[in-house]
Amino acid sequence: MRRASDMAAVAYALLIFGFIFLPVIVLAVFSFQGSQIPVPPFNGPSLKWYGAVLSDGRMLTAIGNSTLVALISSLVSTVLGFLAAYGFARHAVPGGGWLKGLIVAPLSVSYLIIGMGLLITFTRLGIPKSLFAVGLGHVVINLPLCFAIIYSQMGEHHANIERAARDLGASDVQVLTLITAPMLWPALFASFFLSMTFSWDEFIIAFLLTRFETTLPVEIWTLLRSGLSPKANAIGTVVFAISIVLVAVIELTVFRKRAR
Amino acid sequence: MRGRRLGPWPFIAPALAYTALFFAIPFVVMAVVSLWTLSGTALDMTPGFGNYIRFFTTESFFKAIRNSLEVTALVTIVSVVLAYPMAWILAEKVPVRWQRMALILAILPFWTSYVVRSYAWLLVLAEKGVINSWLMGLGLLNEPVQMANTRFATVLGFAHFFVMLLTLTIYANLKQLSPNYRRAAADLGANGIQTFIHVILPLTLPGIMVGAFLTFVLAIGDYITPQILGGSNELLMPQLIMLQILRKPDFPMASALSIILMIVVSIAYLACARWLKLERA
Amino acid sequence: MKSNHREVPARRRLIAWALGSTMFGFFAWQAGPAQAAEEINALVWCDHDDPNLIEPFTRETGIKVNLKVYEGTGQALSLIEQSQPGDWDVLVVDGIDVPRVAAQGLLDPLPDDKLPLADIFPPLLMEAQTVKDGKRYAISEKFGYNSISYNKEKVDPADMQAMAILWGDKYKGRIAIYDYYLPVIGMVAMGLGKKTADLTEADLPAIRDTLLKMKGVSKLVGDVATSQNAIATGEVDILVGGGEWVTAGLAKDNPALDFVLPKEGGVLWSQAIGIFAASQKKDAALKFLQYIVSPEGQARLATSSCYWAMPVNTKATLTDEQKKILRWDDQPGYLANSQLYPAPSAELDAKMQEVWTEMLQK
Known part of the structure; x- marks a missing residue:
């Protein structure tokens, strides 16, 4: 009886793992396709599509752009979110419920609508499309997330330590940078990392708000629109490989240390 | 020297100002623009509800929101149903020291590029794609089955992403439950299934609802997945919105449609508001 | 543009300006690096987005071409709407839509003496569409x-x-x-x-x-x-x-x-190429246009990666193999029947x- 349920559990887990990994494996396998079209029969292996990606200057620029936008917008989101979380957690703010509501409101609004609002506003005001505009949009979507994560981690025990520091003569700024931030660094790091992930992968805002200089998802979309090609498989596989390495590094260094 | 205590405002003002400037104001601008109308190539800036009236009276427009709601509801249900047992297995059956590893493995494809993920499903589901080739190779099929460019493909593409997301959130929820609950239920004579239905499920419901709402919001506003996998055989709301600016510069209609979509999401939010309070626990 | 929506009342303009400058001032680092000496912005169909077409031009002239790909004239107009005057230099647009675009005052007349008009398949000159009041606003490039x-x-x-x-x-x-x-x-x-x-x-x-x-x-x-x-x-x-x-x-x-x-x-279908009236780099834009309709540019455009199609220039340097694929010799019959x-x-x-x-x- 117990045995049977374990077997069922294993089977189910394998099925779900299969479902989750199927497209990724197909993607990776057909990035080594020899011919133009990335569907069976497989007639590789060939590395020519990786060559095509590496010699595509625009694709590489787009990777750089995405990284830059993700880094800066995540940093801004984390800092603004942290400050706001501190303000709300350590002070009684009149009308605080409403103000907190305003800050987290973008969480329940689709990216498409946020992007459309920014596009229409920027167009009306004559602000040109740019990576900077995308960065602004990414802070809008990530700031509430950072705020919510950090705010939820600000416990009373932290407040006591801060009070002690203040009694010993630390200024507000000193408390914030020397006491609160180090105590909360796992939350800060999680916010930053999550924001990075979302910004790096975000399509629609970047699509609406850029022209020539654009981010990787938009560049991949443009590639897909010019026809079926294993090159898209190659770039997808490269991005996946980079992400896995990053996740592994973070897992092995940051979180392992934290666990001890 | 004791530092003078600053009030809350220096800390919360930047985030508030930012949200007001780049979220609230664009939203108001969009609401105003949605009241204008585009006739021919001329923009009529007299405020009116022309676009909204057109949406509710044009069947092909109105159908988009219906399609969107149907697809999103289906995605949410399928994802929860698939993810819950998975999260349960990870939390209960996998040895504790392997759990973290298994969990990371279960959400690893999360880190493929999102545009590429939909495209990869296209390769899997296409007429000459992997599944059809296998099934025909094994002799299970004589004719390829159409899977790409259908609603099924859109739902599957979405579910792929949200099963990962929900596995993560439900797992976190299950791990927070104290084992005492189950022991107490067992002591009172409940069997496994009774414990699950009367104790575990109600306790994890808030987590499920939060995940389901997140799924709903993210799925209903997504353009890429239906655009790549749905084959334009039907339009979902985001596709209709994008059509307004991809075929002609009809920003008023695009704004009106965005506002309508947003109202629909808000209604969903209110419906599950009691589980979604972002107040501190 | 026919619409009056560019004329915003003064008060609203002031508010817009105030908001705009706040948004701008918010991060001054946006100013960005100075642009390279010669750089033109072109709004094109996806076939122009091919290094084999663009790179030879950049190598020869030193002019960098930024491309934005669209699909359908409506989308092009939408993108123009989302830009400021002077943002764009070159427009590739369906031949049939040239009158519509020209009527909006978006295009600059082209100098006939600098174009290989004599080499173009006569039906593709499409003067009914591209010429208005004796001024040529665009020239066909592919069909x-x-x-x-x-x-x-x-x-x-x-x-x-x-x-x-x-x-x-x-x-x-x-x-x-x-x-x-x-x-x-x-x-x-x-x-x-x-x-x-x-x-x-x-x-x-x-x-x-x-x-x-x-x-x-x-x-x-x-x-x-x-x-x-x-x-x-x-x-x-x-x-x-x-x-x-x-x-x-x-x-x-x-x-x-x-x-x-x-x-x-x-x-x-035919695509025509023209120069924006508001362009600040008309000389560079004209050079690009001349390259596109030159025999070499035409051959590269006809066989570019997004889609192949007939060049309009009868002297396009295509190989016999390429001409066969494009059905060069069948064109008179096809043109008559379309x-x-x-x-x-x-x-x-x-x-x-x-x-x-x-x-x-x-």
Whole structure:
């Protein structure tokens, strides 16, 4: 009886793992396709599509752009979110419920609508499309997330330590940078990392708000629109490989240390 | 020297100002623009509800929101149903020291590029794609089955992403439950299934609802997945919105449609508001 | 532009300015590095987005070309709407839409003496569209047909001779429709015995019914990539709105793909290239335009990666093999048997799009 349920559990887990990994494996396998079209029969292996990606200057620029936008917008989101979380957690703010509501409101609004609002506003005001505009949009979507994560981690025990520091003569700024931030660094790091992930992968805002200089998802979309090609498989596989390495590094260094 | 205590405002003002400037104001601008109308190539800036009236009276427009709601509801249900047992297995059956590893493995494809993920499903589901080739190779099929460019493909593409997301959130929820609950239920004579239905499920419901709402919001506003996998055989709301600016510069209609979509999401939010309070626990 | 929406009342302009400068001042680092000496911005169809076409030009002249790809004149106008005057230098647009774009004052007249007008296939000069009051606003650069692409191993080529096969039951579920309302509506109109140039609102009900019938027997409606993929991977065997632009580029990998102009004819599409009136870099833009219509540029454009199609320059340096794939020698017959894209008024255009959306939703 117990045995049977374990077997069922294993089977189910394998099925779900299969479902989750199927497209990724197909993607990776057909990035080594020899011919133009990335569907069976497989007639590789060939590395020519990786060559095509590496010699595509625009694709590489787009990777750089995405990284830059993700880094800066995540940093801004984390800092603004942290400050706001501190303000709300350590002070009684009149009308605080409403103000907190305003800050987290973008969480329940689709990216498409946020992007459309920014596009229409920027167009009306004559602000040109740019990576900077995308960065602004990414802070809008990530700031509430950072705020919510950090705010939820600000416990009373932290407040006591801060009070002690203040009694010993630390200024507000000193408390914030020397006491609160180090105590909360796992939350800060999680916010930053999550924001990075979302910004790096975000399509629609970047699509609406850029022209020539654009981010990787938009560049991949443009590639897909010019026809079926294993090159898209190659770039997808490269991005996946980079992400896995990053996740592994973070897992092995940051979180392992934290666990001890 | 004791530092003078600053009030809350220096800390919360930047985030508030930012949200007001780049979220609230664009939203108001969009609401105003949605009241204008585009006739021919001329923009009529007299405020009116022309676009909204057109949406509710044009069947092909109105159908988009219906399609969107149907697809999103289906995605949410399928994802929860698939993810819950998975999260349960990870939390209960996998040895504790392997759990973290298994969990990371279960959400690893999360880190493929999102545009590429939909495209990869296209390769899997296409007429000459992997599944059809296998099934025909094994002799299970004589004719390829159409899977790409259908609603099924859109739902599957979405579910792929949200099963990962929900596995993560439900797992976190299950791990927070104290084992005492189950022991107490067992002591009172409940069997496994009774414990699950009367104790575990109600306790994890808030987590499920939060995940389901997140799924709903993210799925209903997504353009890429239906655009790549749905084959334009039907339009979902985001596709209709994008059509307004991809075929002609009809920003008023695009704004009106965005506002309508947003109202629909808000209604969903209110419906599950009691589980979604972002107040501190 | 006809609309008055650029004239904003003073007070609103002040608010807009105040908000704008706040948003701007918020992060001054945006200012960005100074641009390279010569850089032009071009709004183009995807075929221009090919290093084999652009790089030789940049190597020779030192002018960098930034490309933004769009699909359909409506989208181009939408993108122009989202920009500031002077943002764009070069526009590639459907030949049939040149009058519409020129009427909005977007284009600058071109100097005839600097263009190889004598080398261009005469029907493709399209002076009715490109010339107004003695001024030439654009020059054709590439053309082809929206007709029927099909897989000759899977369907009977004889069936492809009549347009009505596209909404008949014989190939039900094996048809894809190219998701661009103008050419496909044009084809349907021709199939119904109408002239694309004379379409009025009165023709729409019949077109609508036929479109819905066609949707009923089709498997999918897709943009350039989706419809190419569909026919290339065998998802469908017939593509409505296809033509050499679909099959020529795929010919090497899949020789079974072919295209035909049915007896009712095909819809002739042509792209024209022009220079924006508000451009600040008209000399560089003209150089690029001259390169595109030169024999070398024409050959590269005709065989660019997104889609192949006929060059307009009779001296284009194509190989015999390439000419064969493009059916160079069949052009006189094809041209005689084709009609231009419909060029509806803004009102009729909106109606057509509504019909199209309705078709998508069925």
